[in-house]
Amino acid sequence: MARTGRPRNFDRDEALGTAMHLFWEHGYEGVSLDQLRQAMGGISSASFYAAFGAKEALYREALSRYLSIHGRVVEALRDTSLSPRARLEQALRRSAVMQTGAAHPAGCMVTLSSTICSTGGTSVRAVTAAERAANRAAIFACVEAGVADGLLRPETDVTGLSTLFEGVLVGLSIQARDGVAADAFGAAITQALKAWDANWAGALER
Template identity: 35%
Template sequence: METDTAVVTERRPRGRPLSFDRETVLERAMHVFWRQGYETTSISDLTTAMGITAPSLYAAFGDKEGLYREAVQRYRKGPGGYNECMMSDPHDTRAVVRELLVSAANNMSCPETPSGCMIVMSGVNCSPESADIQLLLTECRTGFETDLTARIQHGIDNGDVPASVSPGALAKFYSAVLCGMSMQARDGATHDALIAICDAAMAAWPARP
């Protein structure tokens, strides 16, 4: 398997080599998983959307799970990378958290991509056979909470968040808001409705003494 290259070439036992743009087909696969979920997505669904054959998929990504793991990483670096604003303003934690929520609302309601958050939606109702996938998504969510907890602790240390605040509890609260926004978006909530949720959540931000 080649990574970080524009083109993957597979030579089959018979016929001409098959070439395709790896990043393009990975983007298509990401959208399928995002829309349908991991378990309910078949190899046929993927190959149809990606425009490649099953042998080509296996040659390039190993198997369905390998493809999904790469799709998750692509999502986190692309449309789901809204937590990159964690330190955009080192002196105003409230503004950073609001920016995070608004960026998520923009992503979850974008008409050019599936609704909701891929990390939340694509692992819903996984069976025990997909325990490794559930673990992957749990680690993604836990990592986000850990980063947000650290950012809130930074605010406490700087004095712009009350010292009485539990950074872990506050991070879990806003993580729960994001998960709820994802479900609302999947149920058809508009961008304006998601922004209203952001505003309501920020009204709960702890006031300075």
């Protein structure tokens, strides 16, 4: 007789965590529905749809879980109690630590899991693109605040400097997945911040 119910040990929260790691490691299109079901304890298709609705719905929920846990490393970008430079530095350094952690896949799920998809993955690609756009805007706001607060020279290229920092943030994912050492990231972030310091308004007084 075919099994149609969930296994007795099915734990939806645990299954969601498993799915998050699979999507993070292999990408949205790199994980099949069968792989997801098997990793969740061999649940049936009926049980899968009853619990999560569909693969895309599961991905969106898994991404939301990622953002609420691991994705919080970039929250400093929006912390106005910090100086603009400190916001950038904390977000970059915390992201580097998270992306090279051993307890989960390397890199950033937002950057890696659906950046390139077939036409069938357009909607999930849009979700992660929106998250990256939000971070891009927050980085731009940090640099813009630096100029507005008189910390950076008025002629600072806000777009160029913010694009540099976003490039570092996004690039961490590829390098982390390639196995670049964590200490190298720390040194790279220090070097990137020198671009901020080169535009320091105080240099005008020298």
